[in-house]
Amino acid sequence: MIERQADEPQISKLGCKCGHVITDQTDSLPYKASLLRDEVENEFWDEVHCELKPLVEAAESGDKAAIAEAFGKFAPWISATDELQGPISSIYNHRMSTAYECQNCGRLWVQKDASDKFVSYVPEEEAYGAILAVASGESENRD
Ligand SMILES: [Zn+2]
Known part of the structure; x- marks a missing residue:
């Protein structure tokens, strides 16, 4: 080791x-590759869905107020998908292990x-x- x-x-x-x-x-x-252990696969996807859910629900509602509320912290809110990259990368880094050859x-x-x-x-x-x-x-x- x-x-x-x-x-x-x-x-x-x-x-x-x-x-x-x-x-x-x-x-x-x-x-180099990333490794997602089967024991945490469900947690990984749950966490990703948790991040995506407000955006998807707001988008599905078609209600600009709901979208603004869900992503009010982002300015301008149109960059919400970019802002999601941070949390999702964080989940990814937390759950994935690395393998090198x-x-x-x-x-x-x-x-x-x-x-x-x-x-x-x-x-x-x-x-x-x-x-x-x-x-x-x-x-x-x-x-
Ligand atoms: Zn070697």
Whole structure:
């Protein structure tokens, strides 16, 4: 078990047992994934629905007063969907664990729930398999 080293808030590094340093300082990493444990899946969706419910109900009512009331704290209220991103990201970050795949040896590093500790698993093939990447190893744009 190795503790994640957070040198700076946005730059995380995890030293693999093979010597490779897994860095996490940008988006869309092909060797990183989020893990939602089945035991908290219902809680996750309940929390997301809880955030979305006032907006959906206000929108369904078609009543601008209700919409204004539901999202009165947002100015202008039209950016309510943008404002939702914060709470939903927060729920996501709280419920998801992170997994990294070492691009050198293929070890899978899984974050222990609610901690900064990671546990490693060695692949049968003992090689990097790009198991967390989209389209089996090819990191590409979908458009
Ligand atoms: Zn490694």
